[in-house]
Amino acid sequence: EDQVTQSPEALRLQEGESSSLNCSYTVSGLRGLFWYRQDPGKGPEFLFTLYSAGEEKEKERLKATLTKKESFLHITAPKPEDSATYLCAVQSTQGGSEKLVFGKGTKLTVNP
Amino acid sequence: NAGVMQNPRHLVRRRGQEARLRCSPMKGHSHVYWYRQLPEEGLKFMVYLQKENIIDESGMPKERFSAEFPKEGPSILRIQQVVRGDSAAYFCASSQTGTDSPLHFGNGTRLTVT
Numbered sequence: 068e069d070q071v072t073q074s075p076e077a078l079r080l081q082e083g084e085s086s087s088l089n090c091s092y093t094v095s096g097l098r099g100l101f102w103y104r105q106d107p108g109k110g111p112e113f114l115f116t117l118y119s120a121g122e123e124k125e126k127e128r129l130k131a132t133l134t135k136k137e138s139f140l141h142i143t144a145p146k147p148e149d150s151a152t153y154l155c156a157v158q159s160t161q162g163g164s165e166k167l168v169f170g171k172g173t174k175l176t177v178n179p
Numbered sequence: 180n181a182g183v184m185q186n187p188r189h190l191v192r193r194r195g196q197e198a199r200l201r202c203s204p205m206k207g208h209s210h211v212y213w214y215r216q217l218p219e220e221g222l223k224f225m226v227y228l229q230k231e232n233i234i235d236e237s238g239m240p241k242e243r244f245s246a247e248f249p250k251e252g253p254s255i256l257r258i259q260q261v262v263r264g265d266s267a268a269y270f271c272a273s274s275q276t277g278t279d280s281p282l283h284f285g286n287g288t289r290l291t292v293t
Contacts (some may be wrong), residue, residue, distance in 0.1 A: 070223075101281065110183070110270050110284030111222070154222070165212070166224035166235060167282065 069159050071095045075168035080145055080177050086139040088173045090155030100138050101167060102131050103154040111154055114140075145177045182274050183285035184253075192261050200256040203287045204273030206255045209224045211254045212282060213239075213246060216268040230253060 079087055092100065098120050103111035115124045117133040123139045124131050128139040128149065140153055152174045156167040184203040192198050204211050213225040224238040226289035227247035239246065243261075248254040258265055268289050 097193070098245045103284075110272075113281040113283060116281055156222075165210070165227050166238065167222075168224070169214075169221040171219070171221040 069157060069168045071155055071157055071168055071170035073155050075173060077174045078176070080099070080175070082146055082177055082179050083144050084133045085141070085143045086162050087142070088153055088175070090138040090140070090170060091136060092138070092155075092157045092160050093136075094157045094168075096160035098158040098160045100133055101156045101158070101177075102129075102138070102140055103145050103156065105152045105154055105172065114153075140168070142175070145175075149161075150175055150177045183271055183283055185269075185271050185285035185288050187288060188286065188292070189289050192223060192293055193262050194262055195289055197263050197271070198258040198265070198290055200258075200269050200271075202254040202256070202271030202273075202285060204254070204271075205275075205283055208273035208275050208283070210276070211248050211274045211275045212268045212274075213254075213256050214272065214284075216270060216287070218267075222255065225256075258290075261290075263292050266292045 070093045074089045099116050102114040102115050105111045115131040120135045122133050127141050132139045152172040154172045156169040158167050183205055188203050209230055211228045214222040216222050226239045226246045227235040231250050243259045245257045268287045270284050270287045272284045274280045274282050
């Protein structure tokens with residue numbers, strides 16, 4: 068069964084203090100790994116898709132990387148507006164399924 | 180450029196009543212997905228539909244739950260005879276092509292069963 072584990076569950080940073088969020092996964096065959104951001108009371112907002120080990124993608128202060136077992140979301144010099152829950156999800160190649168399997172998320176708080 | 184629209188945003192039902200949740204996908208998107216989010220839990224896949232077809236309903240309970248995406252109109256997730264355990268946030272997402280295209284989520288319907 069496909070599984071996604073995110074750590075830490077919660078992370079508090081000071082503004083400007085860089086850090087990384089981890090997403091460990093087990094999947095029969097990786098079709099894609101996705102990162103989303105979710106604000107309270109809102110739906111997840113798409114950030115990145117990674118397809119193969121070694122791939123990296125960047126957007127403003129965020130950079131996502133992928134290995135064969137895990138993905139990292141690096142946050143450089145975060146600002147308070149980066150506070151949100153960050154979700155990781157995988158899509159499997161098995162059975163032609165389109166579904167995403169999500170982790171429980173990392174709740175990030177950035178203090179000014 | 181409207182995003183995925185879900186209504187109602189909040190829905191309160193008594194045990195035994197029916198709940199109907201609506202989802203209009205983004206313009207040009209013909210693939211619709213429903214996910215459920217319980218408190219302190221991750222998003223769980225329920226069902227994947229294309230126009231007039233259910234493609235994958237492996238995550239949907241066999242009883243009391245049904246989904247449709249008619250040729251005209253929004254996708255509907257229907258829960259009959261609701262129980263307290265159905266209380267959750269239900270999110271709809273849509274994509275353009277299904278395969279390899281990112282999902283765009285609505286802001287969800289929060290169902291409370293009293």
